[in-house]
Amino acid sequence: MSELSELLKQINWDISVSNKKYVYFNKDLGNISTITSRLLDTEEDFIEVDTIEVLDILNGKRSFDDYIVSFDVNVKKFVIKDKSAFNKYLKRDSYLYEIPKYSKNNIVFKQEFLGIHIDVWYNELEHFAGQYVWHEYSIYRILEDQPADTVFDLDNVELIVDQVKLYNDSNKYLNFDRTLKHGDLILDCNKIYSVHKDSTIIIKTETVDESVDIQICLEKVYEGIFVDVWYKELSHVAGQHIWYDGAVYKMIVDQNASTNFDINNVDLVLDNVKLFDDSNKSLDFELLINSDDHVLSNNYLYLSKNLNSDKKKQLGKEIDLYIKQNNRNNYWSFTLNERTKAALKTNYVDLNSKIVLSVTSKEDPNWLYRLFEIPLNELVNKTSVIFEYQFNFEFDNEEVSIYTPKYFKEYSYEVIQ
Numbered sequence: 001m002s003e004l005s006e007l008l009k010q011i012n013w014d015i016s017v018s019n020k021k022y023v024y025f026n027k028d029l030g031n032i033s034t035i036t037s038r039l040l041d042t043e044e045d046f047i048e049v050d051t052i053e054v055l056d057i058l059n060g061k062r063s064f065d066d067y068i069v070s071f072d073v074n075v076k077k078f079v080i081k082d083k084s085a086f087n088k089y090l091k092r093d094s095y096l097y098e099i100p101k102y103s104k105n106n107i108v109f110k111q112e113f114l115g116i117h118i119d120v121w122y123n124e125l126e127h128f129a130g131q132y133v134w135h136e137y138s139i140y141r142i143l144e145d146q147p148a149d150t151v152f153d154l155d156n157v158e159l160i161v162d163q164v165k166l167y168n169d170s171n172k173y174l175n176f177d178r179t180l181k182h183g184d185l186i187l188d189c190n191k192i193y194s195v196h197k198d199s200t201i202i203i204k205t206e207t208v209d210e211s212v213d214i215q216i217c218l219e220k221v222y223e224g225i226f227v228d229v230w231y232k233e234l235s236h237v238a239g240q241h242i243w244y245d246g247a248v249y250k251m252i253v254d255q256n257a258s259t260n261f262d263i264n265n266v267d268l269v270l271d272n273v274k275l276f277d278d279s280n281k282s283l284d285f286e287l288l289i290n291s292d293d294h295v296l297s298n299n300y301l302y303l304s305k306n307l308n309s310d311k312k313k314q315l316g317k318e319i320d321l322y323i324k325q326n327n328r329n330n331y332w333s334f335t336l337n338e339r340t341k342a343a344l345k346t347n348y349v350d351l352n353s354k355i356v357l358s359v360t361s362k363e364d365p366n367w368l369y370r371l372f373e374i375p376l377n378e379l380v381n382k383t384s385v386i387f388e389y390q391f392n393f394e395f396d397n398e399e400v401s402i403y404t405p406k407y408f409k410e411y412s413y414e415v416i417q
Helices: 002-017 051-058 083-094 309-314 338-346 376-381
Strands: 020-025 032-036 045-050 067-072 077-082 096-098 108-112 118-120 132-135 138-142 157-162 164-168 185-188 191-196 216-220 227-229 241-244 247-251 266-271 273-277 294-297 300-306 321-326 331-336 354-361 364-375 385-388 400-405 411-416
Touching: 020 051, 032 051, 032 067, 045 051, 045 077, 157 266, 331 338, 331 364, 331 376, 338 376, 354 376, 364 376, 364 400
Parallel strands: 118 132, 164 185, 227 241, 273 294, 321 411
Antiparallel strands: 020 032, 020 045, 067 077, 096 400, 108 191, 132 138, 138 157, 185 191, 216 300, 241 247, 247 266, 294 300, 321 331, 331 385, 354 364, 354 400
């Protein structure tokens, strides 16, 4: 026992005398392979960290599998992250529902390429393999690390999508393109959105797939992208777009026939895509299509939408709570649908309870601007519940988001200019 005690003391002393550690990892997967106090003669990627960041691993309290090394877009470098803390964050945030926003000129933005953070390209900054950047109306993925003070290199990038307008960014000195029309793709504060006409997104006749039931129509998205269904028996080439198991991917390098789908050889383009139709009629098709579903129909991607407001009601999409931000007259209004009011009265709901809505910085639920706590009895017994503007962000007409635990099924948030 005394020998073990002495060994542990020696280990703790060794840790204390070294303030830095080198964490070697697989750059593609983020898996940690080795932690050392000195540089190794190896080609494997590594980062330098403070000993305190990996102390639990060194003391045997945690394992390599509890951590991952990934690129942090905020500090622009690879860092070590605790998987459990990340999962807790997801669970904490997951109950929040961001209410969709219908803004001025009957324009609505729908986020695309979920989970992808896109930086604006700057010659002055260092860029890293796997980083997504916007440059001259296109989104690219960096293939290999590129040092600062170098020009954009088309040979070191992979095109993800082109014809993307720069609509907004934290750097207000950039040149923004805010002349928008239906069908545009825009980059708004590091995220991609598609631009639609209004909340119901009425579809032109020529964009409708006639094989679809009259209640739902399909509007083509990602124009110019041809998507093949994945077949193990066929070879696939770099740059090819393929559909596999409910998602659309882009091949990174050529892959031979008779090989399994390799998640490490693809970039995710769009998740949650239903296979609706194909020339191969022996495939399993998903015929239950809801509004706002992405579908693959005969090699092209579509966004499903209700044809008009009457069809919207037929499909159970009647709005429960209407929220209006009236920048013209400086007030907020919250209005319950009459049918929802009746349901609350007749289903023994505690009308003294409150609903809570958080007005936050755009798409950031952690940056609170204003909190509304509204008793249900006010929503039920009044035509609308009104709150006058109080804060600078309201009078300045700053773009915001609204988050709430999802009390009702359908919400509408509209900005009146």
